Amino acid sequence: MLKVALIQQSNTSDVNKNREKLVDNITKSAAEGAELVVLQELHDSLYFCQVEDTDNFDLAVPIPGKTTEFYAKLARKLKIVLVTSLFEKRAAGLYHNTAVVFDKDGSIAGSYRKMHIPDDPNYYEKFYFTPGDLGFQPIQTSIGKLGVLVCWDQWYPEAARLMALAGAQILIYPTAIGWTSNDGEAERNRQLEAWVTIQRSHAIANGLPVISANRTGFELDNSALTQGIEFWGHSFVAGPQGELISMAPGDSEINLIVEIDLNNSENVRRWWPFLRDRRIDAYQELLKRYLD
Numbered sequence: 001m002l003k004v005a006l007i008q009q010s011n012t013s014d015v016n017k018n019r020e021k022l023v024d025n026i027t028k029s030a031a032e033g034a035e036l037v038v039l040q041e042l043h044d045s046l047y048f049c050q051v052e053d054t055d056n057f058d059l060a061v062p063i064p065g066k067t068t069e070f071y072a073k074l075a076r077k078l079k080i081v082l083v084t085s086l087f088e089k090r091a092a093g094l095y096h097n098t099a100v101v102f103d104k105d106g107s108i109a110g111s112y113r114k115m116h117i118p119d120d121p122n123y124y125e126k127f128y129f130t131p132g133d134l135g136f137q138p139i140q141t142s143i144g145k146l147g148v149l150v151c152w153d154q155w156y157p158e159a160a161r162l163m164a165l166a167g168a169q170i171l172i173y174p175t176a177i178g179w180t181s182n183d184g185e186a187e188r189n190r191q192l193e194a195w196v197t198i199q200r201s202h203a204i205a206n207g208l209p210v211i212s213a214n215r216t217g218f219e220l221d222n223s224a225l226t227q228g229i230e231f232w233g234h235s236f237v238a239g240p241q242g243e244l245i246s247m248a249p250g251d252s253e254i255n256l257i258v259e260i261d262l263n264n265s266e267n268v269r270r271w272w273p274f275l276r277d278r279r280i281d282a283y284q285e286l287l288k289r290y291l292d
Contacts, residue, residue: 005029010217030078041176060089076106085174110139114150136162164206181227200242207269
């Protein structure tokens with residue numbers, strides 16, 4: 001059994017205080033036996049993509065650099081595999097939304113640059129992030145192969161499938177998603193249920209557990225064009241048949257500690273051999289944007 005911790009927390013504009021809280025939560029999770037700790041998307045800062053502001057590029061960090069050294073030291077000290085989500089400055093004018101995975105010895109096991117970039121009210125990510133160019137490659141760690149994707153990637157079955165075909169043993173989604181002020185109760189319920197359902201479907205279709213770590217709390221839109229985002233929490237873990245193993249509340253900070261049986265995927269894939277029955281000879285049209 002693999003013990004996993006999902007850190008669901010609210011953030012402020014103070015990066016140092018956010019990191020102090022993260023260190024405390026990660027340390028507590030490791031003390032409870034967590035070997036894998038997954039952080040939410042862009043966990044060091046507020047979700048700055050609510051506005052298009054060039055000053056926000058100052059939040060970006062080089063990889064490797066002082067920020068990765070900070071998390072590497074923590075992973076090494078606690079002997080955990082740590083999945084982080086950073087705003088990467090690759091070069092002047094070239095930035096990525098990048099997940100960096102640290103192994104138990106503090107080494108960088110690998111990185112993933114977010115491939116699908118949204119551009120919606122309150123989520124102006126195309127202003128900040130260049131689409132990833134590292135492909136859908138699982139990251140080999142001391143606890144197994146991690147299929148790390150990021151937030152908006154979670155709506156795309158192709159991303160999950162390619163990670164699975166490349167040998168991922170777990171699908172992991174650092175996330176920052178919530179409701180805007182004009183979403184009524186019925187719409188909020190539809191959005192949340194869709195978000196959970198699509199990720200559970202990735203678990204089922206690929207016979208793999210899914211980990212989704214979301215942020216919580218309200219964050220103001222400093223441009224005053226909208227009334228901000230209420231991040232809906234509900235971080236969760238699903239098993240390889242889509243079963244909900246555990247889910248966090250929506251409005252609370254929590255370290256969600258969950259045990260996952262990685263060996264169960266073997267049994268599920270024997271019962272439901274979806275990979276065997278794929279018609280790879282008939283999927284060429286998937287490479288087209290749309291079938292006119």
